[in-house]
Every structure is written in structure tokens, then in C-alpha cells.
Amino acid sequence: MLMTTSDSVPGREIAETLGLVTANSVRARNIGRDILATLKNITGGQIGAYRQLLVESRQEALDRLTSEAEALGADAIVTLRLSTAAVMQGAAEILVYGTAVKLR
Numbered sequence: 001m002l003m004t005t006s007d008s009v010p011g012r013e014i015a016e017t018l019g020l021v022t023a024n025s026v027r028a029r030n031i032g033r034d035i036l037a038t039l040k041n042i043t044g045g046q047i048g049a050y051r052q053l054l055v056e057s058r059q060e061a062l063d064r065l066t067s068e069a070e071a072l073g074a075d076a077i078v079t080l081r082l083s084t085a086a087v088m089q090g091a092a093e094i095l096v097y098g099t100a101v102k103l104r
Contacts, residue, residue, distance in 0.1 A: 001066045002076035002103075009076050009103060018072045018100040023064035025057040028091040054094070058082065061096045074100035 002009055061082075069077050080098040087093045 001069060001074070003062075003066075003080050003098070004076070004078055005080050007079050007099075009078065009101075012076075013104040014076075014078070014101045015104045016102040018069075018074050018102060020097060021065055021068045021072070021074070021077060021100045022095065022097040023061050023068055024093055024095045025061040025064070026087055026091060026093045027053055027057045054084070054092070057092070057094045058096075061094045065096045065098070069098075069100040072100050073102065075103040076101050 002012075008014065065077065077098040078101055080096065083095045085093050085095070
């Protein structure tokens with residue numbers, strides 16, 4: 001599945017717009033990650049456990065988005081956007097959305 005943040009695919013023509021596709025992933029921290037993060041807050045540095053949690057969440061959301069677009073018969077997703085938000089204490093959502101299109 002081709003994905004781009006622009007509103008077109010270079011070198012290709014959009015034949016049909018299929019509509020908005022969205023997907024998300026919500027993940028919560030766990031006590032083990034919180035303890036490590038607290039120590040990193042004191043000493044400074046990258047919080048690898050949280051970074052990995054967000055990497056996995058982003059990939060899960062993109063995989064779901066691809067599945068939704070494929071179900072519509074799309075060849076590509078244009079105007080791809082990602083957004084992150086805290087949904088409650090200790091949990092974050094990654095939302096991805098874009099426009100599913102068929103290419104010539």
C-alpha cells in the first residue's frame with residue numbers, strides 16, 4: 001500500500017477517491033515501565049520503554065489503516081496524518097487517517 005502525506009502520488013494519477021480511512025491504537029503503560037521511566041527522569045536520557053511502546057502503537061495503527069484501505073479496494077492512501085493524544089492517565093492513543101484512493 002502506497003502511503004503519502006501529500007495529496008497526490010508522484011508520477012501517478014488518482015482515478016477515484018474512495019473516502020476517509022481511520023485507525024487508532026491505544027496503549028497503556030505498565031508498572032515496570034513506570035519504574036524505569038521514573039529513574040530516567042532522575043538521571044536524564046531517552047526512555048526506551050516508552051519509545052518502544054509508541055513505535056509499536058504507531059505500527060499497529062498503520063497496519064489497521066492499511067487493512068481498512070485494502071477493504072475498500074484502495075491502491076494508496078494520500079494526505080496521511082498521525083496524531084497522538086493522552087486519553088487517560090498512563091494511556092496514549094495514536095490516531096492515523098487519510099484518504100483512500102485508486103490509482104490509474
